[in-house]
Amino acid sequence: MTKRAVLIAGPTASGKSGFAMALAKQLGGVIVNADSMQVYDGLRILTARPSEEDEQALPHRLYGHVSSDTRYSVGGWLRDVSPTLQDIWDNKQLPILVGGTGLYFKALTEGIAETPHISEAEHAxxxxxxxxxxxxxxxxRLARLDPVSANKIERNDRQRTLRALMVLEQTGQSLSDWQRSAEQQALLPLAQTVHRVLMPADRSWLYARIEKRFLAMLDDGGEAEALNLLRKNLATGLPVMNAISLPHYATHVNDPETIDRAGVVEKSVRDTRRYAKRQMTWFRNQMKDWPRLDPMEWVNDSDKMLKDLQQIAQELEKQA
Incomplete structure (x- = not known):
């Protein structure tokens, strides 16, 4: 098979996984993770990883393959995804990369430099x-997560402190690690792909889905999952410890008077909404040329998703 792929990006709770599975069923594809938190084991529910049933029904790669005590980054993902893609192509299959980490897609299709680009809009x-x-x-917080950068920033320098924290959140890699990295070339130029960004027209629709999904996660065992991970007493600076809700559960466990369970839920939903907002800002600024799909349309028009799937199939045929 020609080295082609489908790339599906979008904010959390936008319906990426369901769309990717429908596409994989139609095209016989292999779903490859492009989300920086879904790489970790032990957090299937809270990171919204595909269920065990989904992974058994269709081939999935690079989900939960990293130990939670590992400091994983975009560089590690590139090293892992390269042989994964080659293996899929060798088996004459189509890789479908799906996730919400915009930097993974950017690094895959453009390569990475020594420091990440952050636009003024994203920083604001x-x-x-x-x-x-x-x-x-x-x-x-920065001193815990990236002590090297923290030591270089003057006390009360809020702007540089926030930039270092933003790099950590968006890339999974500290600013100091970025500055030690060598340039890497693009593994998969965008021209060899069919690519889409899921972007709901109404942000409130996405926010409602986020709250509903988080409450469902708790009912499905998400709280127990968080507590089990905290019992491992992992270093607070590890990327996995910054997963949505974990910092609040850690505070709740250590000092229940500071924040009760209802407070954990409220702050976790708030943080997820803020994260989704930052993801959408990234997609608007860094992936301007990617065609958009509005998942809200799939709810109102049962045939719209099928039409979108067919459009992707047709574009793949033209590339063949």
């Missing part, structure tokens, strides 16, 4: 989301 959105957090708390 991140600053606004963290406006209610004291600078001392921000610096303490």
């Amino acid at each position: 959105a991140f600053v606004a989301d963290h406006a209610d957090i004291d600078i001392q708390d921000l610096q303490e």
